[in-house]
Amino acid sequence: MNITIINTGGTFNKRYNPIKGQLEVPSDNIALDKITQSCHNVEFEIKNIVSKDSLDMTDIDRQTITDAVIESKNEKIIIIHGTDTVDLTSAFLKEQVKNKKIVFTGAMVPMSIDEVEATMNFSMALGFLSADIKDGIYLAMHGVVVDASKLKKDKSIGKFLIQE
Numbered sequence: 001m002n003i004t005i006i007n008t009g010g011t012f013n014k015r016y017n018p019i020k021g022q023l024e025v026p027s028d029n030i031a032l033d034k035i036t037q038s039c040h041n042v043e044f045e046i047k048n049i050v051s052k053d054s055l056d057m058t059d060i061d062r063q064t065i066t067d068a069v070i071e072s073k074n075e076k077i078i079i080i081h082g083t084d085t086v087d088l089t090s091a092f093l094k095e096q097v098k099n100k101k102i103v104f105t106g107a108m109v110p111m112s113i114d115e116v117e118a119t120m121n122f123s124m125a126l127g128f129l130s131a132d133i134k135d136g137i138y139l140a141m142h143g144v145v146v147d148a149s150k151l152k153k154d155k156s157i158g159k160f161l162i163q164e
Contacts, residue, residue: 002043003129004074007032008050008057008065008089010082012118014110023110027051031111032080035122042126045074054082054089054106062092069097076129077102078122083153083160086139090148094137103128104148105140108158 007013009025013032017024029046036044049068050061069077081089083106090104103125107118125140139148141160152163 001041001076001130002045002074003126004045004047004072004077005032005036005080006065006068006072006077007046007048007080008054008061008082009052010054010080010106011110012080012082012105012107012121013051014053015112025051025053031118032122034111034115035119039126045072047072052082054085057082057085057089059092062089065089066093066096069093069100069102072100075100075135078125078129079104080122081106083108083141087148087152090137090139094148097137099135101129101133101135101138103138103140103145 013025014023015026027048032046047068049064077100081104086104086106105121105125107121109117111118121140124145128140128145137148138145139151141151146162150163151160154161
């Protein structure tokens with residue numbers, strides 16, 4: 001199986017910068033590389049673009065992500081994205097892309113702090129793309145993979161919940 005991973009940053013990738021005393025979104029693949037090393041039956045093409053906290057993303061960034069999806073030769077794509085505006089980017093993408101299987105995922109706790117959530121969410125996205133699914137835009141978070149428009153972040157409790 002061949003999968004393109006578009007890594008846009010977000011909390012999934014954040015690491016502590018001891019010089020600045022804050023968490024930063026790096027423009028590398030350290031978090032992803034740690035997970036993908038254990039995937040022996042998948043060929044990954046990893047593209048780093050944007051490298052931002054999703055709260056800082058603009059429609060120009062969303063178009064950059066959309067262009068990367070359109071340009072990808074793979075029909076199966078995982079997009080690592082910040083959780084705060086994943087709904088905006090997935091809706092933006094849905095307007096322009098119809099012929100691919102795309103799963104957004106991310107984490108609410110940086111992988112550099114706790115590996116469990118990021119690894120679980122990524123693994124769900126990967127497993128979902130291994131199944132016989134129809135083209136569409138999905139979101140893999142907190143134990144489910146559903147149409148991206150049906151999973152919403154409830155900031156008051158810090159969880160993603162299915163919306164009907």
